[in-house]
Amino acid sequence: xxxxxxxxxxxxxxxxxxxxxxxxxxxxxxxxxxxxxxxxxxxxxxxxxxxxxxxxxxxxxxxxxxxxxxxxxxxxxxxxxxxxxxxxxxxxxxxxxxxxxxxxxxxxxxxxxxxxxxxxxxxxxxxxxxxxxxxxxxxxxxxxxxxxxxxxxxxxxxxxxxxxxxxxxxxxxxxxxxxxxxxxxxxxxxxxxxxxxxxxxxxxxxxxxxxxxxxxxxxxxxxxxxxxxxxxxxxxxxxxxxxxxxxxxxxxxxxxxxxxxxxxxxxxxxxxxxxxxxxxxxxxxxxxxxxxxxxxxxxxxxxxxxxxxxxxxxxxxxxxxxxxxxxx
Amino acid sequence: xxxxxxxxxxxxxxxxxxxxxxxxxxxxxxxxxxxxxxxxxxxxxxxxxxxxxxxxxxxxxxxxxxxxxxxxxxxxxxxxxxxxxxxxxxxxxxxxxxxxxxxxxxxxxxxxxxxxxxxxxxxxxxxxxxxxxxxxxxxxxxxxxxxxxxxxxxxxxxxxxxxxxxxxxxxxxxxxxxxxxxxxxxxxxxxxxxxxxxxxxxxxxxxxxxxxxxxxxxxxxxxxxxxxxxxxxxxxxxxxxxxxxxxxxxxxxxxxxxxxxxxxxxxxxxxxxxxxxxxxxxxxxxxxxxxxxxxxxxxxxxxxxxxxxxxxxxxxxxxxxxxxxxxxxxxxxxxxxxxxxx
Numbered sequence: 089x090x091x092x093x094x095x096x097x098x099x100x101x102x103x104x105x106x107x108x109x110x111x112x113x114x115x116x117x118x119x120x121x122x123x124x125x126x127x128x129x130x131x132x133x134x135x136x137x138x139x140x141x142x143x144x145x146x147x148x149x150x151x152x153x154x155x156x157x158x159x160x161x162x163x164x165x166x167x168x169x170x171x172x173x174x175x176x177x178x179x180x181x182x183x184x185x186x187x188x189x190x191x192x193x194x195x196x197x198x199x200x201x202x203x204x205x206x207x208x209x210x211x212x213x214x215x216x217x218x219x220x221x222x223x224x225x226x227x228x229x230x231x232x233x234x235x236x237x238x239x240x241x242x243x244x245x246x247x248x249x250x251x252x253x254x255x256x257x258x259x260x261x262x263x264x265x266x267x268x269x270x271x272x273x274x275x276x277x278x279x280x281x282x283x284x285x286x287x288x289x290x291x292x293x294x295x296x297x298x299x300x301x302x303x304x305x306x307x308x309x310x311x312x313x314x315x316x317x318x319x320x321x322x323x324x325x326x327x328x329x330x331x332x333x334x335x336x337x338x339x340x341x342x343x344x345x346x347x348x349x350x351x352x353x354x355x356x357x358x359x360x361x362x363x364x365x366x367x368x369x370x371x372x373x374x375x376x377x378x379x380x381x382x383x384x385x386x387x388x389x390x391x392x393x394x395x396x397x398x399x400x401x402x403x404x405x406x407x408x409x410x411x412x413x414x415x416x
Numbered sequence: 417x418x419x420x421x422x423x424x425x426x427x428x429x430x431x432x433x434x435x436x437x438x439x440x441x442x443x444x445x446x447x448x449x450x451x452x453x454x455x456x457x458x459x460x461x462x463x464x465x466x467x468x469x470x471x472x473x474x475x476x477x478x479x480x481x482x483x484x485x486x487x488x489x490x491x492x493x494x495x496x497x498x499x500x501x502x503x504x505x506x507x508x509x510x511x512x513x514x515x516x517x518x519x520x521x522x523x524x525x526x527x528x529x530x531x532x533x534x535x536x537x538x539x540x541x542x543x544x545x546x547x548x549x550x551x552x553x554x555x556x557x558x559x560x561x562x563x564x565x566x567x568x569x570x571x572x573x574x575x576x577x578x579x580x581x582x583x584x585x586x587x588x589x590x591x592x593x594x595x596x597x598x599x600x601x602x603x604x605x606x607x608x609x610x611x612x613x614x615x616x617x618x619x620x621x622x623x624x625x626x627x628x629x630x631x632x633x634x635x636x637x638x639x640x641x642x643x644x645x646x647x648x649x650x651x652x653x654x655x656x657x658x659x660x661x662x663x664x665x666x667x668x669x670x671x672x673x674x675x676x677x678x679x680x681x682x683x684x685x686x687x688x689x690x691x692x693x694x695x696x697x698x699x700x701x702x703x704x705x706x707x708x709x710x711x712x713x714x715x716x717x718x719x720x721x722x723x724x725x726x727x728x729x730x731x732x733x734x735x736x737x738x739x740x741x742x743x744x745x746x747x748x749x750x751x752x753x754x755x756x757x758x
Contacts, residue, residue: 113564139564145594150553150587157557157571160542161491163564165557177583184547185554193535193543194526194740195748229749253751 092272095265097239098128098204101246102166104276106136109164112250115142116151116168116204125170126206126265152178152203156186156255159201164250171213172205172221172259173388179224186255187230202249206262207235208300208351210400214391220299220352220383222259226329226361232281233329235259237302239270241326244279252281261300268303282327284335290321293414294339296362297349298325301401305349308407318414328358333365340366344375347413351401354382376416381409427708428642432649434483436710442479442641443701443711444719449475449500450698451723452509455731456516456531460676464735465516469532470672471497474604476697477666478574479504480641481602484648485572491558492541493551493573496532497604501574506539509726513734520740527740549579552588552601559597559661570655574602577665578609580622589663593629598655600648601626601663604638606670611683626663638668639697642704669695 092100106112113136114129120143123130133141144151148169155167169175175182182203189199209218225231232254236242242260249256287302288309295305302324309320323339325332340346346366348359359380366378381401383389389399424431429439449471456468471478474497482504485492494501499512511523518527523536525543535543542558544551555573562569579585580603592599603622607614626633632654636647644666651662669692673680680689705711750757 142595145587145590147583147587147590149584150556150591153550153553153584153588154557154560154591157542157554157559158561158564159557160554161558161561163557163561180547181550181553181584184545185550188545189543190748190751192525192529192533192545193537194528195752196523196537197535197543198751232750 089271089273091269092239093266094239094242094260094268095126095128097243097272098246098260099130099132101243101250102129102132103135105247105250106132106140108276111162112164112166113140113142114166114168115144115155117144117146117170119143119168124168126262128204129168148174148178149181152181153185155201155203156181156189156199159199160189160197164200166202166204166250169203169205171217172207173216173219175205175221176224178203182225182231182255182257183228187228190254191230198253199255200253201255202246202258203255204258204260207259208261208263209389209396210263212391212393212396215388218389220350222328223352223357225257226358230255231329232256232327233259234281234327235261235299236326237261237264237268237299237324239268239272241279241285241324243272244277245281245326247276248278248281251278256281259299263300279326282330282332284332284339285324285326286321286339287324288320288322290319290343292318292320292343293345293347293410294321294323294343295347295349295406295410296323296325296336296339298328298358299351301349301351301406304401304403304406305410307403308410311403311407312410312414316411316414318411320410325358325362331361331365336362336365337369341370341373344373345413345416346374347379347381347409349381349401349406351383353385354380355385357382376413379409379413381405432642432646434645438483439705440710442483443705445479445504446475446500446641446698446701447719448509448723449479449503451727452503452512453499455727457672457676459516459731465518465531467530467676468516469496469675471499473671473693473696473698474606474638474668475500476641476701477604477638477644477668480644481572481648484645484652485570486652489567489569490540491555491569491571492539493544493555493558493571494534494541495544495548495551495574495576495579495604497576498534498574502534502539502541505541507534507536507541510730510733511536513730514737517734517737518739519734519737520744521737549575549582549584551575552584553591555599555601556588556592556597559592559599560595562598563595568656569598570652571599572602573599574604576609577603577605577607577614577622578612578617580625581617589626589629589661592661593631596658596660599661600651600655601661603663603665604668605665606668608670608674608684610674610678611680621665623663623665631661631663633663633665635665635667638666639695639700641697641701
């Protein structure tokens with residue numbers, strides 16, 4: 089099976105879906121001729137023309153709003169937000185419109201739009217090219233939100249998102265683009281939205297995460313296994329809305345000690361909801377208090393390298409938190 | 417005095433390509449919208465419904481706009497005062513009444529949304545919301561879909577002059593201008609954004625804004641429905657010819673309070689309202705038809721009787737109709753397969 093980069097998995101998903109279905113098209117800033125500021129849409133305009141890989145004006149609410157209108161008209165738009173940091177002008181369109189179109193029309197209308205947005209820091213992007221904005225949209229019923237960590241899931245989840253009859257926000261991690269490569273089958277396959285995935289079997293502690301920090305957990309787990317004989321059970325949420333309750337409870341029950349990890353800041357983050365699900369269902373089966381390791385409750389990460397490093401999660405931070413929980 | 421060339425001796429509507437029957441139908445629809453709207457106010461005052469929002473005196477231009485569109489093909493994105501438009505497009509009084517009462521059979525939202533939040537796939541009326549102007553980029557999206565598919569549909573989207581200050585208006589216009597999309601932007605300028613008069617909303621002319629986006633902007637007198645029809649026909653032809661969008665600013669006046677929750681005497685005078693009510697285009701249009709022998713007192717009586725009966729029946733039906741069942745109240749957050757969330 090070929091090993092490909094995370095970014096290529098995303099591009100292939102769009103390319104193959106556009107080949108398969110004429111109603112699929114992409115729109116956003118710089119997505120056409122240039123192929124996106126990260127290169128995610130490279131070659132799409134050359135292959136499909138200006139009408140299906142559309143360079144838009146620099147106006148996020150229009151990018152989302154036009155995509156929503158086209159989706160209501162029966163198209164399958166993929167709207168790109170250049171950075172999730174720049175998504176907030178489109179928040180009204182996403183939260184007030186896309187999320188509510190089916191519900192408010194009593195199933196008369198639907199809005200099968202995909203909104204792709206890169207999240208995450210560690211690229212010297214400063215405050216406004218580094219944020220994880222998923223918690224802003226999390227908790228809005230009507231939206232589905234996915235955040236893959238691997239190339240395999242990136243492709244499979246993006247294909248599922250494009251085919252989904254409802255709006256899906258696809259948070260891709262920009263640090264993963266070229267850093268993460270894994271086996272991706274040629275040809276079409278899907279990864280179901282709403283299903284978490286066990287990435288590593290273990291008996292001592294459970295780590296629940298998604299997106300880039302998942303890889304830090306995997307690296308830390310290998311070292312802890314080798315050095316301390318601690319075996320971590322690792323769950324990749326993959327979809328953060330709707331959360332896979334069953335998958336979360338099963339993973340928590342495996343070890344009774346749970347660490348939830350995300351780069352988004354702690355307060356109001358996805359981790360709080362995951363912790364609440366576990367606490368509601370199995371508090372007395374736990375062997376330790378639920379822990380969270382997250383980005384600090386600062387507005388965003390600093391640009392200077394020292395500040396950025398302090399903000400970011402990494403293998404060492406994960407390893408320390410996992411070891412502490414294992415010894416509890 | 418000698419005449420050179422030929423003078424069009426036809427009636428104004430005929431010169432615009434409207435048949436006598438169509439001109440009469442326009443008047444009847446305007447009157448139907450007016451009477452529905454008045455009934456809505458009465459029902460709210462009587463405590464039968466919780467809320468009503470009015471478009472009184474804006475109906476003649478709304479109906480003219482609807483008649484200028486292709487009702488089989490085009491997409492409609494109305495705002496909350498557009499009873500005249502949605503009735504023209506095919507919504508029934510019974511359906512509007514079900515929405516007013518918030519009943520389960522209401523095709524707009526099954527009573528989930530406040531009344532006047534229109535939406536009906538059958539009639540190609542896109543579902544709308546309360547945060548204003550979000551429908552403008554949607555209309556651009558419908559027009560983009562039309563361009564990509566080449567299906568010859570035109571999108572028409574309406575909004576108030578207050579809405580024209582929102583970013584979504586500007587972002588939508590700009591996008592459509594660049595892409596030369598088949599969309600007609602319609603500002604129904606009724607002079608007030610709830611209590612804020614036009615003079616405190618903008619220092620310029622709204623129709624002039626089109627210039628900045630590279631397409632024509634036209635201001636038209638909302639009290640002249642035939643002129644409204646004419647400018648919409650032109651805009652529609654431009655859209656179909658691939659010449660792109662048009663912004664049409666309909667000059668009108670809101671004679672009612674913003675909604676049944678508003679007291680307009682807190683910010684304007686009765687004299688001002690009365691002065692504008694006197695400009696109502698509805699009796700003027702009737703006079704126009706009578707002058708041509710297309711309308712009469714007898715026909716007027718018959719129309720009023722017919723509308724009254726229709727309204728009475730619709731009111732009685734909607735009042736008795738059930739609300740959406742509690743077990744259905746929170747369905748359709750996502751698509752369902754056999755009742756299960758996909």
